[in-house]
Amino acid sequence: MPRTPIRDLRDHIDQTVTVCGWINALRLQRKVQFVILRDATGMAQVTHKREGEGDELEQVIESLSDEAAVAITGRVVDNPIVNLGGVEIIPEHIQVLGQAEPSLPIDENSGLEHRLDWRFLDVRRRPASRLVFDVQTTLEQGMREYAYGRGFTEMHTPKLMGTASESGAEVFKVGYFDRTAYLAQSPQFYKQMAIAAGIEGVFEIGPVFRAEPSFTSRHATEFTGVDAEMAWIEGLDDVMAFEEGMLAHALQKVADVHGDEIAKVYGTEVKIPAIPFPRVTMAEAIEILRDKGWDPEHQKEDLDPEGERGIAAHIAEQTGHEFVFVTHFPASVRPFYHMRPGGRPDLTLSFDLLWKGLEVTTGAQREHRYDVLSKQAAEKGMNIEPMADYMNCFRYGCPPHGGFGAGLGRMLMVMLGLDSIREATFLFRGPNRLTP
Template identity: 75%
Template sequence: MIHTTSRVLVSDLRQHLGRTVSISGWVNTLRLERKMQFVLVRDHTGTAQVTHKRDDSELENQLEHVTTESAVRISGRVVDNPIVKLGGLEIIPEAVEVLNWAETPLPIDEHTGMEQRLDWRFLDVRKRPTAQLLFVVQTTMEQGMREYAYGQGCTEMHTPKLMGTASESGAEVFKLGYFDRAAYLAQSPQFFKQMAIAAGIDRVFEIGPVFRAEPSFTSRHATEFTGIDIELAWIDGVEDVMAFEEQMLAHALGKVAEVHGEAIEETFGMMVRVPETPFPRITMAKAQEILRATGWDPEGVKEDLDPEGERGIAAYIKEQTGHEFVFITHYPTSIRPFYHMRPADRPDLTLSFDLLWKGLEITTGAQREHRHAKLLKQAADKDTNTEAMQEYLNSFRYGCPPHCGLGMGLGRVLMIMLGLESIREATFLFRGPHRLTP
């Protein structure tokens, strides 16, 4: 066993010029020439060149036979070499320890397609700095959202992901065995965060897994994803949660731009812009009117916006206002859940919204109907079976305050921010209708 100094990260090598250090990482590439051996070693902060002049030593033999992606620990002296592109530094090795040999050949390379890369996701992420940067950015994005939510007095909750009854209609839920009965994976923390409001927790915040049994194969759908959920009590109206979301996104994107803006532009070719607030708002009716004037939905039968419609209205708003975000408001009752509040003068509409970013929906939200009698009537209007929802409905029988909330998909936010083609790339281990492994 080699006894060396503490591990030094590749990004910190310049601080150790002229000293002997120990680096740990993976063999990125090998260039084995007649007189020299060049080994590039990569850790999560960068890549360093190890340069060894052949001398018939054991060290030469180790470098000669090490394989790409083997985990190694190398100790050696850090020296200046301006012709080395990797920071103008190289390491003259004194000892090499192979911690774990990588088999050859590797199952993926730079030409491998996405589906096969997903089969070997640990290697895919490890070999590609772009993938590693994504998860660093994700961490900062979540940190920014939490900072804003905490600053606004939110309590972070952890709601159950196992449910005794299928929420709402029961479509789109995964059923599983639970001892001697059936259980369901939560397709949303919706009912539970409303219960928290009824429990006197005025502002609820959660980041957690969400499950949707949708047989969708699009670039933006997953059967399991990370949701960001907000619920606010004692509100004056749905605008309260819309204002909360736009401020939270502006704060989080500002943090990402500050910490990773340069790296994102260099790696992904995307500029992280901090959006101005307030975001534009447009009613669903107005959005459809604008789109139909351009030939969208010529039969005039679509109640909701399809992906083409979302892209179209986002392009219109961008042209008119210069803004990448837009709230679509006042969705018809027919395409919204029974618990969305309806305006007293327009029972055919709901006080609800979707938030689009660059033409892709990232959020659905609404003011909730908090009055028990009205909630039961709206459920009956939509032929919703309420027998299995008694615990949820009980939350509204004893003074539940007015409240509103939203659910946002973290993967979609990352996908748009970094210009990725598919949510598969914005997820560590993707789950879809045909993918349950690795």
């Protein structure tokens, strides 16, 4: 018999159906056995009146444990008294498909690390852990729709690199037959290679790896990056316009599909951001922040997390907007391949996107002129020889281009108001965590 989702039971009153799911709870009373069954679509009450000796069903129910996986065939009965949807199932047959040990290793009081050790049970039993992945699916779908709609090509660039990209710090080394490979910290060089390959818009959602011994709530050693890169731009604004358009589209979709459930489970509203997002230059941001007492010794060139929260709070106060692009970071704190505005070699055509005070994206226009790029690399004291394949991309007609890299987990974390990136990742990886 085909399976009926619990959500649809009301359409099958007085019919016999099969539902499949996990035992959410058992209430075994003297005269009646109640089974609360849970599937991905909801919960249902299964009600069996004990018949005593020879009642096989009674014995099967008696043998169940919480979280056992079962298929229950029975009649759907309208019963307004039942809390769960006003229906109950009168079982005719119960098949135990996956038995569960009687005592579960985590419960509602378990701490985060303990929950992560038993992540499959955490996600299965805790709606706040589970809903993240439905939202992630919709968010990605929305972002891809937007990129596809603009003719972008979805690429899969290598995670194994022959040389360490950029500085070589914070890169994992891989034993590669008789030599060493490196895990890509980002698809940066490769998506630019795709631009040089004549692919005018590049989109990739995939893993990136950071060998950083960071233990904050927002860092992971492996996370899912959302990367885009686009050719023939006239300037940085084209890149920011793409990103804000993509996010507004995707958040609209998330709000439409999951808004109510997100409000219920996390107490958070998914706001559709107005376009354009506020923009503030780094110079303006620093002035605003110093007025409020940030960096009293005037020594910081870059925003620290406190500065990010400060500027976001300021913009939220002024505009009510959750997002802000901070632009034109100093060249000293940005990589050599960021383009610099004419006449201001100390600045870059770059941005960070802050969402509710957390950096969720870094972007820039890239320097596409071989001679200028070489000079900028030399100024940073970099040896371009190991990057020959990258540098070659600029020798045979590379168009102006720019793009960004965003963290999928960070976006989910901010959107849903989660305490840690660990909650926004199915199986978190950090310096001390390689399991499960």
